[in-house]
Amino acid sequence: xxxxxxxxxxxxxxxxxxxxxxxxxxxxxxxxxxxxxxxxxxxxxxxxxxxxxxxxxxxxxxxxxxxxxxxxxxxxxxxxxxxxxxxxxxxxxxxxxxxxxxxxxxxxxxxxxxxxxxxxxxxxxxxxxxxxxxxxxxxxxxxxxxxxxxxxxxxxxxxxxxxxxxxxxxxxxxxxxxxxxxxxxxxxxxxxxxxxxxxxxxxxxxxxxxxxxxxxxxxxxxxxxxxxxxxxxxxxxxxxxxxxxxxxxxxxxxxxxxxxxxxxxxxxxxxxxxxxxxxxxxxxxxxxxxxxxxxxxxxxxxxxxxxxxxxxxxxxxxxxxxxxxxxxxxxxxxxxxxxxxxxxxxxxxxxxxxxxxxxxxxxxxxxxxxxxxxxxxxxxxxxxxxxxxxxxxxxxxxxxxxxxxx
Amino acid sequence: xxxxxxxxxxxxxxxxxxxxxxxxxxxxxxxxxxxxxxxxxxxxxxxxxxxxxxxxxxxxxxxxxxxxxxxxxxxxxxxxxxxxxxxxxxxxxxxxxxxxxxxxxxxxxxxxxxxxxxxxxxxxxxxxxxxxxxxxxxxxxxxxxxxxxxxxxxxxxxxxxxxxxxxxxxxxxxxxxxxxxxxxxxxxxxxxxxxxxxxxxxxxxxxxxxxxxxxxxxxxxxxxxxxxxxxxxxxxxxxxxxxxxxxxxxxxxxxxxxxxxxxxxxxxxxxxxxxxxxxxxxxxxxxxxxxxxxxxxxxxxxxxxxxxxxxxxxxxxxxxxxxxxxxxxxxxxxxxxxxxxxxxxxxxxxxxxxxxxxxxxxxxxxxxxxxxxxxxxxxxxxxxxxxxxxxxxxxxxxxxxxxxxx
Numbered sequence: 001x002x003x004x005x006x007x008x009x010x011x012x013x014x015x016x017x018x019x020x021x022x023x024x025x026x027x028x029x030x031x032x033x034x035x036x037x038x039x040x041x042x043x044x045x046x047x048x049x050x051x052x053x054x055x056x057x058x059x060x061x062x063x064x065x066x067x068x069x070x071x072x073x074x075x076x077x078x079x080x081x082x083x084x085x086x087x088x089x090x091x092x093x094x095x096x097x098x099x100x101x102x103x104x105x106x107x108x109x110x111x112x113x114x115x116x117x118x119x120x121x122x123x124x125x126x127x128x129x130x131x132x133x134x135x136x137x138x139x140x141x142x143x144x145x146x147x148x149x150x151x152x153x154x155x156x157x158x159x160x161x162x163x164x165x166x167x168x169x170x171x172x173x174x175x176x177x178x179x180x181x182x183x184x185x186x187x188x189x190x191x192x193x194x195x196x197x198x199x200x201x202x203x204x205x206x207x208x209x210x211x212x213x214x215x216x217x218x219x220x221x222x223x224x225x226x227x228x229x230x231x232x233x234x235x236x237x238x239x240x241x242x243x244x245x246x247x248x249x250x251x252x253x254x255x256x257x258x259x260x261x262x263x264x265x266x267x268x269x270x271x272x273x274x275x276x277x278x279x280x281x282x283x284x285x286x287x288x289x290x291x292x293x294x295x296x297x298x299x300x301x302x303x304x305x306x307x308x309x310x311x312x313x314x315x316x317x318x319x320x321x322x323x324x325x326x327x328x329x330x331x332x333x334x335x336x337x338x339x340x341x342x343x344x345x346x347x348x349x350x351x352x353x354x355x356x357x358x359x360x361x362x363x364x365x366x367x368x369x370x371x372x373x374x375x376x377x378x379x380x381x382x383x384x385x386x387x388x389x390x391x392x393x394x395x396x397x398x399x400x401x402x403x404x405x406x
Numbered sequence: 407x408x409x410x411x412x413x414x415x416x417x418x419x420x421x422x423x424x425x426x427x428x429x430x431x432x433x434x435x436x437x438x439x440x441x442x443x444x445x446x447x448x449x450x451x452x453x454x455x456x457x458x459x460x461x462x463x464x465x466x467x468x469x470x471x472x473x474x475x476x477x478x479x480x481x482x483x484x485x486x487x488x489x490x491x492x493x494x495x496x497x498x499x500x501x502x503x504x505x506x507x508x509x510x511x512x513x514x515x516x517x518x519x520x521x522x523x524x525x526x527x528x529x530x531x532x533x534x535x536x537x538x539x540x541x542x543x544x545x546x547x548x549x550x551x552x553x554x555x556x557x558x559x560x561x562x563x564x565x566x567x568x569x570x571x572x573x574x575x576x577x578x579x580x581x582x583x584x585x586x587x588x589x590x591x592x593x594x595x596x597x598x599x600x601x602x603x604x605x606x607x608x609x610x611x612x613x614x615x616x617x618x619x620x621x622x623x624x625x626x627x628x629x630x631x632x633x634x635x636x637x638x639x640x641x642x643x644x645x646x647x648x649x650x651x652x653x654x655x656x657x658x659x660x661x662x663x664x665x666x667x668x669x670x671x672x673x674x675x676x677x678x679x680x681x682x683x684x685x686x687x688x689x690x691x692x693x694x695x696x697x698x699x700x701x702x703x704x705x706x707x708x709x710x711x712x713x714x715x716x717x718x719x720x721x722x723x724x725x726x727x728x729x730x731x732x733x734x735x736x737x738x739x740x741x742x743x744x745x746x747x748x749x750x751x752x753x754x755x756x757x758x759x760x761x762x763x764x765x766x767x768x769x770x771x772x773x774x775x776x777x778x779x780x781x782x783x784x785x786x787x788x789x790x791x792x793x794x795x796x797x798x799x800x801x802x803x804x805x806x807x808x809x810x811x812x
Contacts, residue, residue: 049733049736050729077725079729114726115725117762310807313808319519322486322520323485323634326456326634327453330455331455351521354486356488356521393804398718398799398804402716
């Protein structure tokens with residue numbers, strides 16, 4: 001497996017485009033991904049009972065497992081707004097018409113402010129979609145343009161692509177994602193779009209996406225808020241002509257592992273770009289009784305406002321970590337737990353058997369200085385492990401979210 | 407029922423004291439409450455699986471339902487620290503010896519930094535307890551002194567007392583609390599100490615405390631973190647000589663209602679003193695299918711970092727409120743929900759039937775200016791209601807918790 005360039009256009013048969021249609025003042029706000037042939041598709045949706053209109057429409061269009069295009073806007077979430085479903089469906093119509101494909105072959109996704117009707121701007125959106133259809137290209141630049149058009153408060157574009165071999169054939173998987181605030185483990189907790197030329201059956205594509213998302217996007221937290229619009233989509237158009245994956249064979253395992261690596265990469269990019277973040281925090285729990293317990297503990301730690309504030313201050317306040325593990329809902333014995341901090345600077349054990357150990361505070365402060373820091377929790381209570389990702393809580397997060405609409 | 411002064415010394419037979427023993431650099435850090443006669447006692451404890459040593463010791467001492475004194479220190483949580491139980495038990499021993507009562511009649515509670523051994527300072531603690539025993543007084547000043555000695559990052563002292571009549575006899579209930587960070591609905595989520603001269607059986611005292619705590623302290627959130635040390639204790643020494651409450655009669659109802667009002671007062675003081683808070687947020691959910699759903703929705707709203715940041719910015723961002731309700735875990739129909747903001751300035755409806763309505767942003771900004779602001783959620787799906795309290799998320803919260811130990 002090699003990392004390659006090209007994002008969502010890396011795999012055969014996919015083209016993309018991004019533009020500014022007018023939902024935002026100046027920045028790009030509309031993206032399109034298109035497969036020259038119908039693709040198998042699978043998706044995961046937010047667990048929030050308040051679901052944005054585009055998700056309802058997309059779910060219907062995906063019910064037969066096939067898809068040829070996805071249109072995405074930023075600047076308006078089209079959630080809790082009048083005429084939400086009509087406008088989401090209209091976006092599919094415009095896209096289908098511009099591409100000459102059936103409306104049911106188009107997925108739609110939105111991100112931005114909740115509760116503002118898109119109706120006054122649907123004319124602009126329609127013109128934007130026509131523009132995009134004309135600009136479609138299978139280049140690195142086109143993928144970059146699409147990845148930028150789905151950003152909201154994101155500071156960095158989030159793209160990835162890899163090449164692998166399945167059944168002797170070269171296969172590619174690419175992806176783009178967005179997410180910076182309102183990010184919390186549960187479903188996708190962001191927008192993610194993956195494209196591959198692999199040949200794989202619809203049920204197994206669905207299963208692979210679920211498995212990959214569970215261990216990656218569902219394990220990041222920026223602020224504990226689960227959005228109304230979270231959505232992750234994968235399209236597989238089969239143009240690589242590998243022997244189609246129809247059982248959970250060795251090829252499926254390779255595909256799943258690769259997909260998980262890609263999603264991990266995008267998930268880390270989202271956590272690292274958490275609103276106001278000055279640290280990417282990776283929390284790894286080892287030797288847990290089972291994976292659910294390991295995940296509950298790791299999630300609770302990276303979600304704790306007190307832990308996040310401490311990392312911002314480079315404060316090795318392990319008591320808050322053990323405390324967060326304690327209220328995670330997981331049942332465990334705190335008296336066998338060891339906690340250490342690590343980064344490129346080094347590693348330091350701060351708690352053994354549930355109690356503090358003497359450690360060099362200056363050294364710990366230095367270890368917590370780099371952008372990427374790790375919290376290691378060894379439970380000594382089994383063989384399961386889990387990793388979650390988050391970011392620190394900073395003045396800037398409060399500033400961004402106190403002033404978002406104003 | 408009248409509000410009176412005197413805090414934990416308001417009821418007959420209780421004396422208190424507070425002092426500085428040396429756990430903190432300068433501020434008071436040790437408090438004692440004493441009943442001249444043995445009292446019935448009941449308590450609620452943190453739900454965190456990591457429990458501080460004093461809670462284990464206190465639970466044992468409370469197993470027979472009787473108590474005569476409680477000693478409390480701030481500056482050290484005595485949690486996840488070597489010799490925790492030995493030191494907690496020693497604090498009971500010292501107190502018992504100084505007061506001439508059995509060790510089992512003493513409860514102990516601690517708050518402060520996690521993971522630091524108290525052993526090096528136990529000599530100071532012992533001297534402090536002797537000092538306290540000599541200073542015990544049943545005055546307003548003594549209660550004030552005790553209430554100040556349990557503060558950590560609290561900016562305001564938290565005290566309350568009321569007089570009522572039970573079975574024709576004047577009865578008093580007083581209380582003090584502390585809590586500012588690491589506050590989240592679950593058990594007490596803070597320290598609370600209540601004293602009354604009412605005559606009430608141990609089982610009913612226990613029941614009344616549980617009921618009151620569930621609807622008050624368990625409904626506040628500052629930062630979503632549930633402490634290792636949360637604890638709420640009530641003592642009832644019977645000196646009011648009211649007909650003893652031994653069944654859930656009318657007197658019990660009056661006692662419970664009064665206790666709930668007292669706990670609400672203390673809970674609101676804690677939420678209002680949330681670390682860095684510039685707003686006390688009260689979220690009331692009405693017309694819910696049941697109280698659990700109403701509480702889940704209200705808790706989720708006041709716990710949302712995005713809602714808390716919006717209130718800090720006086721931003722009427724109701725979409726984040728509906729979104730937080732949606733991921734609360736409660737199952738409901740978002741399409742009948744109405745949301746409004748209110749304060750002493752006025753009230754404004756911002757969302758009807760799950761969708762935004764046109765409203766005057768300037769007016770909303772003005773309504774969100776006062777310290778106390780309210781979020782009203784009308785679900786139109788039943789008859790149940792619930793209220794939760796929280797505070798906004800500010801730069802100052804991050805500052806306090808990024809620098810706590812340093």
